[in-house]
Amino acid sequence: MKRALHFGAGNIGRGFIGKIISEAGYEVIFADVNGQVIDQLNIDKEYEVEVVGENSKTDIVKNVSGIMSNDPEKVKEAGLRVSLITTAVGPNVLKIISGSFADVIKARKEKGLEEVLNIIACENMVKGTTFLKENIYEKLNESEKEYADKYIGFPDSAVDRIVPPVNAEGKKPTYVVVEEFYEWIVDRNLIKGDLELEGMIKTDNLMAYIERKLFTLNTGHAITAYIGKYKKYKTIDESIKDADIRNIVKGAMGESGEVLIKRYSFDREEHFKYIDKIIKRFENIYLKDDVERVGRQPLRKLGKNERLIKPLLGTLEYNTSNENLVTGIAYALKFDGSDEESVKLSSMMKEKGLAETLKEVTENSIGEDITARVESIYNKL
Ligand SMILES: NC(=O)c1ccc[n+]([C@@H]2O[C@H](COP(=O)([O-])OP(=O)(O)OC[C@H]3O[C@@H](n4cnc5c(N)ncnc54)[C@H](O)[C@@H]3O)[C@@H](O)[C@H]2O)c1
Numbered sequence: 001m002k003r004a005l006h007f008g009a010g011n012i013g014r015g016f017i018g019k020i021i022s023e024a025g026y027e028v029i030f031a032d033v034n035g036q037v038i039d040q041l042n043i044d045k046e047y048e049v050e051v052v053g054e055n056s057k058t059d060i061v062k063n064v065s066g067i068m069s070n071d072p073e074k075v076k077e078a079g080l081r082v083s084l085i086t087t088a089v090g091p092n093v094l095k096i097i098s099g100s101f102a103d104v105i106k107a108r109k110e111k112g113l114e115e116v117l118n119i120i121a122c123e124n125m126v127k128g129t130t131f132l133k134e135n136i137y138e139k140l141n142e143s144e145k146e147y148a149d150k151y152i153g154f155p156d157s158a159v160d161r162i163v164p165p166v167n168a169e170g171k172k173p174t175y176v177v178v179e180e181f182y183e184w185i186v187d188r189n190l191i192k193g194d195l196e197l198e199g200m201i202k203t204d205n206l207m208a209y210i211e212r213k214l215f216t217l218n219t220g221h222a223i224t225a226y227i228g229k230y231k232k233y234k235t236i237d238e239s240i241k242d243a244d245i246r247n248i249v250k251g252a253m254g255e256s257g258e259v260l261i262k263r264y265s266f267d268r269e270e271h272f273k274y275i276d277k278i279i280k281r282f283e284n285i286y287l288k289d290d291v292e293r294v295g296r297q298p299l300r301k302l303g304k305n306e307r308l309i310k311p312l313l314g315t316l317e318y319n320t321s322n323e324n325l326v327t328g329i330a331y332a333l334k335f336d337g338s339d340e341e342s343v344k345l346s347s348m349m350k351e352k353g354l355a356e357t358l359k360e361v362t363e364n365s366i367g368e369d370i371t372a373r374v375e376s377i378y379n380k381l
């Protein structure tokens, strides 16, 4: 049986990527720092995935096990036995785990392995695998880099499935609830060997797909969360039902859409159908997706290559409208989530003020005009 190693046995790891890989006939070894989940995977060797929506169903994912990600020997041992390594740990964690990947590559070279290994980061970021590869290569010497160039593929990917955290009474810590929709798109040109997985779409045009997903779904999702939290809604489906929020969210997705249509020559009618389908996904009452989860890590989400600022910069490039995106950014700055980055953002806003905070988190990528417009909306909240 083919084997795969997946870093991040969280929502997406178990609810999407690990499930797809297991159902493609692989044994899946999960690596995580969450001992409770790892222990449960090793006890049961399977876990339950509830697919919720109009046609709900329960799937059992089999042939799984777990190792602690911070046990270098276990990670190296697993890395020698697999042909595929994937991640879903969060963009901020990729740098932290890059050393484990470097150790696996060194061990495979020492052992003289000539089988190919594909490494795919399945994160909400543009070119996550390329970023991971850069961090890995910093830890390799010249001959190890030559080995990696020959035998290791680093294809970038775009992942899409809404998978909220769940604490269901009487369910195991490995139980996960997912929506029906899923889309995993991988850059065909960077795959080594013949990686064929049912449920994985290979493309020559990955950037278009990554930007379409991140700057449509995640742009709208974030703004739904930020305004929803401000208006004291708990879940995404409650927020998107609020007509004022819906108008701003659809407006922002449309503004970002105009940029994507110009940049990638998307068919306009098709793209706006894609937007409508995503809004319907936000309305899924069975997901009970918390606005806190969707708004988490606002410093990351206000980054210049991220879901709010990158589309806004596109509107400046193409001279198209952006008032809803600007509104969304103002609400993002108001987000009082409980995660570390939200707490940091709140203290930055208190200590430095809006203009300085925006300048820092967006790496000085938006000018004074936009900042003034954000500030004027922010001050009325
Ligand atoms: N949840 C979704 O709807 C969704 C959908 C598409 C993409 N994503 C992306 O997938 C990634 C993971 O998101 P998630 O929602 O599954 O988050 P999550 O918090 O549920 O899962 C992340 C997992 O990584 C683990 N982790 C942290 N540090 C680690 C380390 N050093 N080694 C191994 N594991 C470690 C955590 O313990 C956790 O289990 C993010 O990039 C996210 O943007 C999420």
Ligand SMILES: O=P(O)(O)OC[C@@H](O)[C@@H](O)[C@H](O)[C@H](O)CO
Pocket (backbone or CB within 6 Å): 124, 159, 160, 161, 162, 163, 217, 218, 221, 222, 293, 294, 295, 296, 297
């Ligand atoms: O995971 P994040 O923090 O980048 O963004 C939160 C959500 O928007 C995200 O997890 C979506 O549910 C997901 O991108 C859907 O494919």
